[in-house]
Amino acid sequence: MTDSPDQASAANPERSLLIVDDDTAFRERLAKAMERRGFQVRTAESIADGLAAAREAAPAFAVLDLRLTDGSGLDIVPAIREARPDARIVMLTGYGNIVTAVAAVKAGAVDYLAKPADADQVEAALLARGGELPPPPDNPMSADRVRWEHIQRVYEQCDRNVSETARRLNMHRRTLQRILAKRAPREAQDGQG
Numbered sequence: 001m002t003d004s005p006d007q008a009s010a011a012n013p014e015r016s017l018l019i020v021d022d023d024t025a026f027r028e029r030l031a032k033a034m035e036r037r038g039f040q041v042r043t044a045e046s047i048a049d050g051l052a053a054a055r056e057a058a059p060a061f062a063v064l065d066l067r068l069t070d071g072s073g074l075d076i077v078p079a080i081r082e083a084r085p086d087a088r089i090v091m092l093t094g095y096g097n098i099v100t101a102v103a104a105v106k107a108g109a110v111d112y113l114a115k116p117a118d119a120d121q122v123e124a125a126l127l128a129r130g131g132e133l134p135p136p137p138d139n140p141m142s143a144d145r146v147r148w149e150h151i152q153r154v155y156e157q158c159d160r161n162v163s164e165t166a167r168r169l170n171m172h173r174r175t176l177q178r179i180l181a182k183r184a185p186r187e188a189q190d191g192q193g
Contacts, residue, residue, distance in 0.1 A: 018059040019043045020050035022069045033119030050076040058083030061126045066093035077107040090125045144185040
């Protein structure tokens, strides 16, 4: 499915793409979809593998998951930028919030997409130029889902400490406990409205 570094770069260096994501099924589906769109794809599932791949053959494009089992995909951005300053990097995450979007852009990403992003969205973000924004997603997250994601992220960052999370969110502890006891808003779970 993926080429060796030399084959990918030699085939078409302007369409070389590195995908780093620890979700094997998602990574493989996205890799196949991007290959069908003319990209020469290399994949990695960890920061170490992503760094090695970026240094071996600097990609023209990269899609990096923000949360990997061994850390943050943001750690790969400097290596890609050093090897190829003009690389177009898109960050993916299941935790779509302003703080991580700003961090991704400051690190050198050109765009930030919330999972589940499809190949059309990824391609549009990778190929957008200048101040041009890609078209809006067909099924964007609802306001309820964005709120739920933000609460979950802060809760995780507070090491699942309800009291600390409530304090940081300026929320009553019991209200937070009720929210945490509920499942994610339905429309965002299955991507349907």
